Amino acid sequence: MGNPLGRYLLTLSRLWGTSLAMQFEYQANLVLEVVAAIANLLGSLLLLSLFYGEGRALGGWSWPQALVVLGVYTLLEGITSTWLRPNLSTIVGHVQQGTLDFVLLKPIDSQFWLSTSRISLMGLPEIATGLGLMIWAAGQAGIRITPWLLIQTLLMLVASGLLLYSLWFLVSTTSIWFVKTWNATEVLRAALSSGRYPISAFPTAVRRFFTIVLPVAFLTTVPAEAMLGRLTLPWLLLSLMVACIGLALSRAFWQFALRFYTSASS
Amino acid sequence: MAPSSSTSPSPIIRADGLSKTYRVATKDPGLAGTLRHFLQRRYKDVAAVRDVSFQIQPGEMVGFLGPNGAGKTTTLKMLTGLIHPSAGKALVAGYTPHRRQANFLRRITLVMGQKQQLLWDLPALDSLRVNAAVYGIDEVESRHRIHDLAEMLDLGAELKRPLRKLSLGQRMKTELLAALLHRPEVLFLDEPTLGLDVNAQARVRSFLADYNQRFGATVLLTSHYMADITALCPRVLLIHEGRLFHDGSLDALTQRLAPCREVRLELAEPWPLESLRAYGEVESCEGMVVHLLIRRDALTAAVSRLLAELPVRDLEVRDPPIEELIGSLFVQGTLS
Numbered sequence: 001m002g003n004p005l006g007r008y009l010l011t012l013s014r015l016w017g018t019s020l021a022m023q024f025e026y027q028a029n030l031v032l033e034v035v036a037a038i039a040n041l042l043g044s045l046l047l048l049s050l051f052y053g054e055g056r057a058l059g060g061w062s063w064p065q066a067l068v069v070l071g072v073y074t075l076l077e078g079i080t081s082t083w084l085r086p087n088l089s090t091i092v093g094h095v096q097q098g099t100l101d102f103v104l105l106k107p108i109d110s111q112f113w114l115s116t117s118r119i120s121l122m123g124l125p126e127i128a129t130g131l132g133l134m135i136w137a138a139g140q141a142g143i144r145i146t147p148w149l150l151i152q153t154l155l156m157l158v159a160s161g162l163l164l165y166s167l168w169f170l171v172s173t174t175s176i177w178f179v180k181t182w183n184a185t186e187v188l189r190a191a192l193s194s195g196r197y198p199i200s201a202f203p204t205a206v207r208r209f210f211t212i213v214l215p216v217a218f219l220t221t222v223p224a225e226a227m228l229g230r231l232t233l234p235w236l237l238l239s240l241m242v243a244c245i246g247l248a249l250s251r252a253f254w255q256f257a258l259r260f261y262t263s264a265s266s
Numbered sequence: 267m268a269p270s271s272s273t274s275p276s277p278i279i280r281a282d283g284l285s286k287t288y289r290v291a292t293k294d295p296g297l298a299g300t301l302r303h304f305l306q307r308r309y310k311d312v313a314a315v316r317d318v319s320f321q322i323q324p325g326e327m328v329g330f331l332g333p334n335g336a337g338k339t340t341t342l343k344m345l346t347g348l349i350h351p352s353a354g355k356a357l358v359a360g361y362t363p364h365r366r367q368a369n370f371l372r373r374i375t376l377v378m379g380q381k382q383q384l385l386w387d388l389p390a391l392d393s394l395r396v397n398a399a400v401y402g403i404d405e406v407e408s409r410h411r412i413h414d415l416a417e418m419l420d421l422g423a424e425l426k427r428p429l430r431k432l433s434l435g436q437r438m439k440t441e442l443l444a445a446l447l448h449r450p451e452v453l454f455l456d457e458p459t460l461g462l463d464v465n466a467q468a469r470v471r472s473f474l475a476d477y478n479q480r481f482g483a484t485v486l487l488t489s490h491y492m493a494d495i496t497a498l499c500p501r502v503l504l505i506h507e508g509r510l511f512h513d514g515s516l517d518a519l520t521q522r523l524a525p526c527r528e529v530r531l532e533l534a535e536p537w538p539l540e541s542l543r544a545y546g547e548v549e550s551c552e553g554m555v556v557h558l559l560i561r562r563d564a565l566t567a568a569v570s571r572l573l574a575e576l577p578v579r580d581l582e583v584r585d586p587p588i589e590e591l592i593g594s595l596f597v598q599g600t601l602s
Contacts, residue, residue, distance in 0.1 A: 011399040025387045102383040107368035
């Protein structure tokens, strides 16, 4: 049967191949989606430049520093479009139509399959812009980019991506009981969009909520702090820990939920 | 292929007191009912499967019968590990299904006539390549298997066309191919011929018989088409309202459901009804054509007497069609 890692990697590469092939099957749709993604991005950049304005500071963050946060947010949006949304938004449909059966019948980890089997090109412009914005804005803020800074930032970005994934997967998992949870994922997304701004721009109570209850702070502010070279070791470790806990929770909750799966009747 | 006895040493499928109870929300019709349903949901427990026990030997082909909602699909889902039983135990190929261990999943397959696993927008070959990777089948071997199965299923260029461009029959055949690529030992087939025309049904049937012969696979098959069952399954399980009502041959089931056989007589001259009643129950008597229902144990003697005592021009003994028997009994509710 070969080694399991090789089997998973081969499966993944073939899944992504079919996923891209499906997008290319409808050429006109693909072109329209790319145009929409670019237009969307230009619009939000314009809006935010008006909102912040040159020379204004927000919650102790200068304009270029705040732009780093926006860069991280844009990058996360790109990751959402490329990875999270194409996969996690299908879970509800799988439960509703009973096609989750086919996933559960395969000798492959069902969470892995549901979380990775699709990939979309739509987020690539946002990912590129997000990264560009982070690097450019950090330069504007007078940061000299060292290898250690890059490693820290990369680590925090990975932690942030995993945390966002875990939150979304947790919410999607509840569809095993409630079947329709599209609204819940929308509420989650709306709350997370507050990650556009540095967390210290919010009043203390809101800040606490976004750090402890809904860990938005770890999604954008912490990676931005890392990029600006201001992240302390405890925060770095805490962020990694929160990501690991999120991941473990999403896994445990999925396994638990499957016990209640009744499969749509035929 | 003989029906198993309960003392057989190594059944490949084993259900011991399998039960499943669903909790279902109930809702009254109308706006008031909808509001009440939203604010305070009421639930009731519905027993879909109750205390079902049976064993199936390796290589057997068993038909699983019952009307809609009898619990067939729920039982299949418990045996494939998709849902947890509320009570009782299942053992398939030596594994407890709901643990869904990889080695168990490699040995089984479930084909559902109403659901498809293949990607709608792509040719089946793309989905098959993914399945080959999932099951760890190498390139050469998977090509070889696809070729073999495609030949058995009479599939060719269809595998290279997007699924949405195929007919229902072709789609079902590609679904079967996908479900069997990993050469499972145990096949659970839930209405695999649903909606297919007569030719496509026959094709799927002969394929299943071939596959069973060639690989010695065990098959548990549900179907609304009696022809599937009579052609493929020497043994049937009949389930009604979640309970196992019959486990044995189709003939035995017919005997049980219809203790009488139907005798159609064509007489040379009209005969008084009263004297016909001496041979059995008169079902109908139109002119010189008479339909009698005669108990199986009295059949031989009755037929000899009929031939000896009446001016018989033609005589035919037959069983009522099995689907009619099952259907009418379910409608009357006499099985419970």
